[in-house]
Amino acid sequence: MTSEPDMLPPVSSLPAWLVPSVYLNWSEDWLREAVAVATGTNEHLLPRGADGPQRGDVVVTVVGSDPGVIASVELMGATQGEDWIADDAFGPDKPVLWDDLFSGASAYARSSGWLPQEHARLVLDGIAHQFRNGASGTLEPGDCETGQLSPNLHVLRILGHRTITGREMNTEERCNSCEQFVGVTELRPHDDGARAAAESGAVRELARLISDTHLVCDPCHELLHGHSVAAQRARMRPACPSCHSRGTAKRIIWNETIHDEMRLDPDVVYGGFDVPVPTPEWYCPQCHANFALGVVGTRAFGSGASVPLPPSDLDVAPPVESSVPEI
C-alpha cells in the first residue's frame, strides 16, 4: 500500500521563488503514451537534449485535447545515457483535466515547451487541487454506437486502471466481456452507461463516465451494438481449443439424413449416424479438431481463487465436411 495522495502537494507547497521549471510535454500519440504511462514501460517518451528538462525540473505529460488529460507529473532525476530516470512520478490514477487547471490553460493545447513561471505555479497548484478534491469538470463522452468514444475518456479509463481494478495494467489485458487477453492498444472503449444516461437525460460526473467505460475486444464490441445475424453467429462460435482460431468453428449435426433437395448449410458439418461417445459438438475447419464444450469438473472455486482449468480436447475422428455425399 502506498500513500499516494501525499506525493504531489509537497512540490506545490514550495515557496514561490522555489517553484521548479515546468516543461509541458503534450503528446500527440495519446493512446500509445497513455498505455506506456499506465503500464510503466519505458516507451513513455520524455523530451531530451540540452534545451530539454534537466535534473530537478518537472515534466507534465498531457494526452488528448479539449480538455486534455494529465498523464504524469515527473520530477527529473539523473540521466542514464540518453534516458531520464524520473525520481518522482505522480499519477496516473486520478483524473486531472488540463483545461480546468487555470483560466487560459486551453491556449496551451497540443503544444510542448517551458511554461512561464507564473503558469508553472498555476499548473502545479491546479494539479494538486484536482488531485485532492477531484476534477471539477466533466467531458463529452462521445458515442461508441455511431462512431468513437472520446479519446479523453479512453485515456482516463486506461490511466485509471489501477484505481478501477486494484492492480497495474499489463500490455495485454482481458476483454471485459469474453475474458480473452488482447493488447491494450487494441481494446475498444465501450460506454456502458450511454443508454441509461440518454433515457434519464442526466449529465454524468467524470468518475461515473470512467467507471461506465469498459475495455472490450472488437468482436465483443460489435455484439454490444447493432449487428447482423451472420456477425453474431460467427462471434458466438467457440474458439478452437486446439488451434485457438475464432469465429470459424462449425456445429456438427448428427443423425440427419441428407437428401438431394436439401439445402445444405455451409456453416455446419453433417456428422452422419455413427455417433461417437463422447460426442463432439464442434468442428474446426482450420485444424480439423473436433470438440465438445460442457466438460464438467467438480472442483469448487471461491470468488478469489484463480486456478486455470486444463484445456479439454476430445480426440475423435473428424466428421464429414458439409459436402453433398456422392450418389
Ligand SMILES: [Zn+2]
Ligand atoms: Zn471480447
Ligand SMILES: [Zn+2]
Ligand atoms: Zn460501444
Ligand SMILES: [Zn+2]
Ligand atoms: Zn482448430
